[in-house]
Amino acid sequence: MPSPTYRLGVPADAYEIAVMSRYLIEVGLRGWSWPPDRVAKAIRARDTNVLVAEVKPHLVGFAIMEFGDTASHLSLFAVKPSHQRCGIGRQMIAWLEEAALVAGITTINLELRVNNFAARTFYRVLGYKEASYLPGYYRGIETAVKMTRDIRRTLPDPIREKPKK
Numbered sequence: 048m049p050s051p052t053y054r055l056g057v058p059a060d061a062y063e064i065a066v067m068s069r070y071l072i073e074v075g076l077r078g079w080s081w082p083p084d085r086v087a088k089a090i091r092a093r094d095t096n097v098l099v100a101e102v103k104p105h106l107v108g109f110a111i112m113e114f115g116d117t118a119s120h121l122s123l124f125a126v127k128p129s130h131q132r133c134g135i136g137r138q139m140i141a142w143l144e145e146a147a148l149v150a151g152i153t154t155i156n157l158e159l160r161v162n163n164f165a166a167r168t169f170y171r172v173l174g175y176k177e178a179s180y181l182p183g184y185y186r187g188i189e190t191a192v193k194m195t196r197d198i199r200r201t202l203p204d205p206i207r208e209k210p211k212k
């Protein structure tokens with residue numbers, strides 16, 4: 048498989064991202080909560096990173112992360128089934144965490160459907176902890192699990208750690 052390239056989304060990506068969101072994330076839920084115009088708005092927003100993974104001519108993954116003052120929210124995230132288990136998800140999360148860290152973010156939060164055991168495992172493997180259950184979070188019917196990760200890195204203590212000679 049050719050390696051994907053990772054880049055920020057542009058308005059022309061909005062339709063493909065919205066369709067992936069509908070079929071990979073919102074599958075089985077009533078309605079379409081991220082139609083193309085909402086995705087396009089996120090792409091234009093200054094406080095939001097829309098990251099895409101591309102194997103030309105198609106997108107194979109995308110993520111939408113909204114930045115607050117000290118916490119970021121991963122609103123949407125998916126990799127196409129044809130490209131799953133190839134490390135693309137892991138690389139996209141690493142990219143987003145690095146961007147968040149540089150922006151002064153300490154915590155990343157996200158919610159996912161309680162029965163999405165594959166994604167719960169994925170996030171756990173990447174260091175995310177299950178914080179709470181949110182009954183009715185999806186369309187007033189389905190429960191979400193909230194997961195969170197403190198992305199601050201432990202820096203060496205300059206007093207206690209002597210420089211190596």
Ligand SMILES: CC(C)(COP(=O)(O)OP(=O)(O)OC[C@H]1O[C@@H](n2cnc3c(N)ncnc32)[C@H](O)[C@@H]1OP(=O)(O)O)[C@@H](O)C(=O)NCCC(=O)NCCS
Nearest residue numbers: 124125126131132133134135136137159165166168169172
């Ligand atoms: C969750 C998702 C984004 C993971 O993306 P991915 O590119 O397949 O993940 P990676 O290949 O980087 O996996 C990293 C590690 O996570 C774990 N993991 C990933 N998918 C898994 C699965 N289906 N079952 C168990 N563990 C899994 C594995 O430990 C994996 O490492 P390994 O392949 O070396 O064993 C992808 O499965 C997906 O898009 N699912 C549908 C949409 C979704 O659920 N989005 C998240 C909630 S909004």
